[in-house]
Amino acid sequence: MALLEVHDVHSHYGNIHALKGVSLTVDEGEIVTLIGANGAGKSTTLRTISGLIRPSAGSVRLGGRDIAALKPHAIVAEGVVHVPEGRGIFARLTVDENLSIGAFIRSDAAGIAADLERVFESFPRLKERRRQAGGTLSGGEQQMLAIGRGLMARPRVLLLDEPSMGLAPILVEEIFTIIRRLNAEEGTTILLVEQNALAALDVAHRGYVLETGVVRLSGPAGDLKRDPAVIEAYLGV
């Protein structure tokens, strides 16, 4: 059974029918990517899974348990952590404070301290800047902070929304290296939403192609990368 199972989910923004029956699964230890054009519903899918949008129909199951009706904070407690688009760094709070808020749902002080060390090991640059305000970090550092903050909650599934957005190419590469390493070394399960389809399919095990609120294609990342339709529409070759 898949760890995260989204089944026939419909979501609305007011009158706009943004998701028209999206289904996808993420297995434990997998990186699954969701690619598609602007407005295809990628971010909406993530926001629906994390409870920021209540689906009008369909189910979201985590380890078999339906979490679609839960409030966002309760979904975090279940183990789904959303790193939002645009990073959502608390600009006026320090790196340390940002990370400590990431661990908000946890109360095991020793475990939190250990995870803080692990985050600093993964992102040494954050350690150098731990007393600096989040807003003063560079774009790449902010993205690292956002991911680190997500990890502090010890998620069962990490939802990453456009981690490469607005970053210089060299930093994009670094971020994807980090994502691959988190998955390979720590076994973190990741659902990745990306505009940069090529890079996303490079790190992911499987992928889904979303088009105007509907899943058009799905399959192993390697297959998608070779699919002529995907190549033409998203890989821009």
Next chain:
Amino acid sequence: MAVLTPYGRRGLIVGGVIVFLGLVGLLEAFSTRSIINVLRTAGGKPVAVTLLSLPELLALIVAFVAVRGLLPARPRALDAFGAVGCGAAASAVTAAFVRLGPALGAGGDGFELRDVFIHATPELFEVLGSFAWHLPLAALAAVAVAFVRPDVRRAVTAGAIAVALVGVLSDHVTILLDHNGVPRASTAWFLRGKSLTVAGAATLFGGVAALRWLGERFRPVADRRLAARPARDRRWLRRGGIALAGVALIALPRFAGSYHSEVLNQVGLFVLMGLGLNIVVGFAGMLDLGYVAFFALGAYTMGVLTSPESFLAAATVPGGQPVGPVGFWLALPVCIVVAVIAGTLLGVPVLSLRGDYLAIVTLGFGEIIRVLALSEWLKPFLGGSLGLKRIPPIKVPWLAIGDGCAARGIDVPLCVYRLAIDGPDKPQKLFYILLAGCVVAAFVALRLKDSRHGRAWMALREDEDVAQAMGIDLVRTKLMAFAIGAAFSGLSGAIFAPKLVSIFPHSFNLLISINILALIIVGGMGSIPGVIVGALALVGLPELLREFAEYRLWAYGIVLVVMMLYRPEGMIPSTATLRELRPDDDASPGDAASPSPAGPGTAVAAAGAEARA
């Protein structure tokens, strides 16, 4: 020459501003206050003549600030000329007004300046006429200050502020000295009549400036030495400091006397409310403009429960026994609970609102409570516009020794009795109640700030969506801020009722909410010491300058505008605000403050190196 044009233009504006201040009556109202005076012999008798009055000081500040704003980082000789020209232009404007003002209407055509501007009195022209030399001098001072090293500049500013403050408040200083039995002869060199002497002003200026300079010079060294000491020593030092401050606060009413204790009590009520609103606005970032509602609820609950005239006292329980009024201490928790419930109830409908929308809804809520208290409908219970009367004084258990007991008909050496917070020294006694309330509130606020809830509020303030995505329960976190904030205000209201004996709906108007918000902004959003400083500045100071009460709101406006332009982070900013507004100062102060792991030796050596550098 083109360099000089802006100065001339600025000078005309400064002159216009000063004339405007005169026409709205401010200068005339201030003209009774003298900052510095000198003795002159007139008719063989020495009389105190004002050397610097408050209107003059105000004009000086306007001219000084105007020129400072124009100066380049490194002023040249031409800028000095320009500055003097700016001052001269301003003087010319005021002089022209003094010349032409009285002439208006003298032609007998029936028009008089005073018909439009009631403050255009002969006294005003006299006050304005005295500005001739001040303005160019202030302008020149602004140029001179630009050449001074920043540390010296800060010291000079501190000294000047001290002289202005003590000078303006010198009658209060005199009252306090008299109250404490200091013979006037012994302070005559410092204070004469209602202002400072030249010697007094010079001493005060020099003393404060020197202290400020030394403080800035040696603070880093002291900090580093302190950081090098073991944690236990630092803890004891801090405890000692707290104990010393405690002793000073306990002794305060004794030296302050009745009137000044009353002022402090007023400040205390606002500190309590400020600490509460600071949780809602400063910590959780929710703009609440109806905060006075909880103050009113606290006061009215206290009144209804304790006044022998309230409907509750007359009511009877089913058995036929009258309910009767209850005591303060029994009513106090009820007041707080009522405020908490009201805070939660207000919170529920506004959960999904942010920013401006939230502000408008809370504004309405504040007015609803006041209108309800005023309404005919609730008149049988709350007294309508007549309010609630005869709210009894607070009674506290107190110890009496020997004669004190005998006077109460008890023949034991030590007895407990109920001391009423009442009588001619009511303000002094009430001070301790408010002090206790403020200490408890400040402690709670301080602990909350560093708690899990504090962090949740912080996250909420920064970004609601992300906060939710971090697992923070929006509903609970928001309601908790509203409820705790309301509790502090309810406590303040509960003390306010017996303080005033009678309470009326009009005591709980929108202005109180605005007042509290303003003191938080001036003190520094989210900063607990900021609330205290803000309350002293925006509640205490106007209370001491009673004769300018008319201009209170006017001054508020000016203070807020100036603060937002020049020091938006507030007087004692919280660290988060500082980080946002002064990112360049953010050279990781935490590292310097944390104790050196290499032991005390290196830290002291580093401090020594710093001192030599």
